[in-house]
Amino acid sequence: MNAAAARAARIKLAGQRQAALALARQRLVIGLFLFGALIGVVVLRLLMLAVLEDRSGQGNRDAFAGLLPPRADIIDRNGVALARTFEAYAVTVRPSQLVNPPEEVARKLSQIIPSLSEAALLQTLKSGRNFAFIQRRVLPEVAEAINAIGEPAIALEREPDRLYPQMNLASHVLGFTDIDGHGRSGIERADDGRLIDRAMRDKPVQLSIDARVQQALEGELYAGMVKHQALGAAGVVLDARTGEVIAMASLPSYNPNNVGKATADQLFNRATLGVYELGSTFKTFTIAMGLDVGTIKSMSQRYDAIQAVHIGRFTIHDDHPQNRMLTVPEVYIHSSNIGTARMADEIGVPTQQDYVRRLGFDAPVDIELKERGRTLTPNPWGRAALLTVGYGHGIAVTPLHLATGYAAVVNGGIWRPATLQKVAPGKAATGRRVFSAATSQQMRALMRLVVLDGTGRKAEAPGYRVGGKTGTAEKAQAGGYARRSLVSNFAGAFPMDDPRYVIVAMLDEPKGTADTYGFATAGWVVAPIISKTVSRIAPMLGVAPKDDNEPSVDALQQYVWRPKSEQH
Amino acid sequence: MIVLGSRFRTLALVAAATASAVSCYMISLKVSAERSQNQRLKLGIARDLGAIRYLQAELGTRSRLPLLEQWNAGVLALSAPKPQQYLDAAVELATFTGDQPGGMEAKVIPAVVVDEDQPAAVAPVQTVAAQPAPRKQAVVTVAYQPATTEAPRRPALLQTASYPTAASSGLLGRGVLGEIREAAAAEAGKLAKAGTR
Numbered sequence: 038m039n040a041a042a043a044r045a046a047r048i049k050l051a052g053q054r055q056a057a058l059a060l061a062r063q064r065l066v067i068g069l070f071l072f073g074a075l076i077g078v079v080v081l082r083l084l085m086l087a088v089l090e091d092r093s094g095q096g097n098r099d100a101f102a103g104l105l106p107p108r109a110d111i112i113d114r115n116g117v118a119l120a121r122t123f124e125a126y127a128v129t130v131r132p133s134q135l136v137n138p139p140e141e142v143a144r145k146l147s148q149i150i151p152s153l154s155e156a157a158l159l160q161t162l163k164s165g166r167n168f169a170f171i172q173r174r175v176l177p178e179v180a181e182a183i184n185a186i187g188e189p190a191i192a193l194e195r196e197p198d199r200l201y202p203q204m205n206l207a208s209h210v211l212g213f214t215d216i217d218g219h220g221r222s223g224i225e226r227a228d229d230g231r232l233i234d235r236a237m238r239d240k241p242v243q244l245s246i247d248a249r250v251q252q253a254l255e256g257e258l259y260a261g262m263v264k265h266q267a268l269g270a271a272g273v274v275l276d277a278r279t280g281e282v283i284a285m286a287s288l289p290s291y292n293p294n295n296v297g298k299a300t301a302d303q304l305f306n307r308a309t310l311g312v313y314e315l316g317s318t319f320k321t322f323t324i325a326m327g328l329d330v331g332t333i334k335s336m337s338q339r340y341d342a343i344q345a346v347h348i349g350r351f352t353i354h355d356d357h358p359q360n361r362m363l364t365v366p367e368v369y370i371h372s373s374n375i376g377t378a379r380m381a382d383e384i385g386v387p388t389q390q391d392y393v394r395r396l397g398f399d400a401p402v403d404i405e406l407k408e409r410g411r412t413l414t415p416n417p418w419g420r421a422a423l424l425t426v427g428y429g430h431g432i433a434v435t436p437l438h439l440a441t442g443y444a445a446v447v448n449g450g451i452w453r454p455a456t457l458q459k460v461a462p463g464k465a466a467t468g469r470r471v472f473s474a475a476t477s478q479q480m481r482a483l484m485r486l487v488v489l490d491g492t493g494r495k496a497e498a499p500g501y502r503v504g505g506k507t508g509t510a511e512k513a514q515a516g517g518y519a520r521r522s523l524v525s526n527f528a529g530a531f532p533m534d535d536p537r538y539v540i541v542a543m544l545d546e547p548k549g550t551a552d553t554y555g556f557a558t559a560g561w562v563v564a565p566i567i568s569k570t571v572s573r574i575a576p577m578l579g580v581a582p583k584d585d586n587e588p589s590v591d592a593l594q595q596y597v598w599r600p601k602s603e604q605h
Numbered sequence: 606m607i608v609l610g611s612r613f614r615t616l617a618l619v620a621a622a623t624a625s626a627v628s629c630y631m632i633s634l635k636v637s638a639e640r641s642q643n644q645r646l647k648l649g650i651a652r653d654l655g656a657i658r659y660l661q662a663e664l665g666t667r668s669r670l671p672l673l674e675q676w677n678a679g680v681l682a683l684s685a686p687k688p689q690q691y692l693d694a695a696v697e698l699a700t701f702t703g704d705q706p707g708g709m710e711a712k713v714i715p716a717v718v719v720d721e722d723q724p725a726a727v728a729p730v731q732t733v734a735a736q737p738a739p740r741k742q743a744v745v746t747v748a749y750q751p752a753t754t755e756a757p758r759r760p761a762l763l764q765t766a767s768y769p770t771a772a773s774s775g776l777l778g779r780g781v782l783g784e785i786r787e788a789a790a791a792e793a794g795k796l797a798k799a800g801t802r
Contacts, residue, residue, distance in 0.1 A: 083629075087629075087632065087633045087636060088632065088633075088636050101647070101651050101654075103651060103655065104651055104654055104655055104658075117665070118661065118662065118665050121658070121662050123659070123662070200662060200666070202662055202665035202666040202669055203665070203666075203669045203670055203671070204666075204669055204671055205671060206669065206670055206671055248670055249670065251670075252670035252671065252673075252674060255671075256671075256674045499687070499688055500687075500688025501688075572685045573685045576685060576686060576691075581691065582688030582691055583688075584688065
């Protein structure tokens with residue numbers, strides 16, 4: 038090996054070492070970065086744990102957990118509370134573990150809760166049982182006083198307590214809960230699952246009910262019921278366009294805060310569970326059917342109201358006999374049974390059955406409540422049934438059925454199910470068409486005419502254009518009808534030029550008074566209730582009063598004959 | 606300098622490490638203090654919300670609608686406004702007094718202001734609120750139109766200086782109004798001054 042070759046080899050070796058050194062450095066830097074990154078991650082994680090994350094074990098949930106009610110509130114369409122739940126105290130005792138003498142404890146307890154008798158308390162305390170309730174739903178002050186007795190066997194337990202701040206108001210709509218907190222009636226029962234659902238119970242259930250309207254309806258119905266010594270009353274205010282129930286009342290009502298004291302009659306919901314033969318209010322549907330299928334071709338078409346109609350063992354008479362040929366508006370405003378029976382005869386059984394089915398009168402009323410009565414329809418549905426159903430006998434439905442039916446008549450012909458849930462604007466159920474829009478238009482004018490010129494004059498609420506039909510039916514009893522027991526009702530809508538609300542009121546067995554000249558028929562006893570109620574609720578519901586007369590009604594006046602003395 | 610640096614290097618490193626540890630601990634302490642305060646605040650809010658809920662329920666129960674109706678029937682006797690009491694526009698309101706001679710030339714005084722010097726011209730708003738059991742004639746509906754048949758177009762919402770005093774109309778005579786004023790003076794006087802002037 039010569040020197041040149043050796044130098045070259047040394048140079049080559051030095052290059053290799055340099056390259057190896059550079060590589061080692063590079064790896065060291067990479068290792069440094071890796072360690073640095075690792076430390077960075079640890080520091081960041083520590084920061085996250087210390088600053089951002091809550092490790093104290095007391096999260097937001099705990100602070101507000103006490104606010105989550107065990108059962109959701111119920112509010113009306115404007116947010117007024119109708120039902121709420123609170124933690125209440127229940128006083129319990131373990132008689133077997135009593136330390137103090139029972140006589141002394143009983144004496145002290147009866148001093149604190151005067152409604153409990155000392156003797157009964159003593160009996161409970163001496164019973165030796167393992168557990169007994171002394172009093173449920175006691176006030177905090179009372180609970181404190183009981184605590185001060187210092188008897189270890191007496192314990193105060195917290196339990197959820199349902200409160201209905203409005204007392205009797207809308208009691209049949211709301212219903213009540215049992216001691217275990219489950220709904221037993223009304224919305225409490227129908228919506229039980231939703232009300233106790235953990236995910237949703239912080240949000241209240243909003244009903245379509247308007248508490249103010251409900252109060253007005255209940256107040257006026259109650260006044261009418263007391264005045265006419267009726268057994269009961271029912272009323273419905275329905276949004277004609279959406280099917281929302283704005284108010285629904287059944288009297289006598291009960292206090293859901295104290296259901297134990299309520300009688301079976303008070304608990305009975307007359308508006309959805311009670312079925313009644315509603316009489317002449319049904320004539321509206323018969324005339325609408327006639328107009329719709331074309332058997333009534335013109336308002337001037339005349340029907341014989343001179344001869345009573347005989348069918349089988351029945352004879353159909355008129356309650357307000359006119360004894361002449363009547364035009365369609367006259368049949369309606371004088372509420373002629375004979376005239377309507379003849380109209381029904383023209384319509385025929387299959388068509389009538391079809392309309393009754395489409396109006397939902399063959400099934401329990403379509404609403405969220407579980408308390409729904411089965412309707413009664415004729416069986417067999419022969420010609421006799423055809424004629425009697427024509428003027429509202431032989432068919433029994435609930436007042437709410439009647440309201441949904443009237444909504445279909447006045448709102449342009451669309452039937453929609455009734456609902457107790459608030460419906461957002463434009464979200465109304467599609468519904469089904471029962472009558473044509475033209476029929477609906479004609480019926481509105483006829484209904485307005487009844488209030489202006491017919492049996493429903495006393496239902497007029499000046500400015501609010503009420504229209505409707507009275508109905509008075511004798512109550513069915515074993516072997517026929519009770520002449521003196523009437524069901525008087527009125528079904529109508531307002532404002533009649535563009536109906537927005539349907540109103541139905543019914544009195545069960547009203548008695549005539551001096552100012553009604555002894556009459557207990559709907560025109561005398563129920564129509565004034567409608568007038569007063571509408572005057573009160575229409576402004577709340579945003580219906581502006583107007584004095585003009587509707588031209589469509591003026592056009593109908595020509596078909597109504599009046600004696601010389603009444604002409605104007 | 607370099608010697609000094611190398612000598613105190615360890616000390617400086619220890620000091621830096623201690624300082625950073627202490628500052629980290631301070632941050633942690635500060636955060637936990639803030640958090641516990643936050644928690645206390647939340648608990649306070651929750652407690653207050655519970656109390657608000659309780660009070661709302663109590664208020665709702667005390668002012669329940671059936672009771673209000675009972676009071677109205679027994680004492681206040683307010684009734685629903687009549688259709689004529691609704692006015693569509695401001696122009697209608699202005700012409701409301703048109704049938705009174707010289708009515709519009711006079712200065713318009715809002716009805717809610719009670720003038721101490723004019724015994725007869727007591728505004729209906731005050732009297733209804735303050736008088737627990739007004740006589741039937743003196744009952745004024747919610748929209749403040751006095752129930753009178755003698756002067757159907759009486760300007761109930763507005764009073765004009767030239768308007769004949771109610772004493773001369775007979776219906777709201779001096780006797781009734783004097784009685785109302787006496788009862789109302791104590792309660793309504795303060796309210797009127799504080800609330801409307």
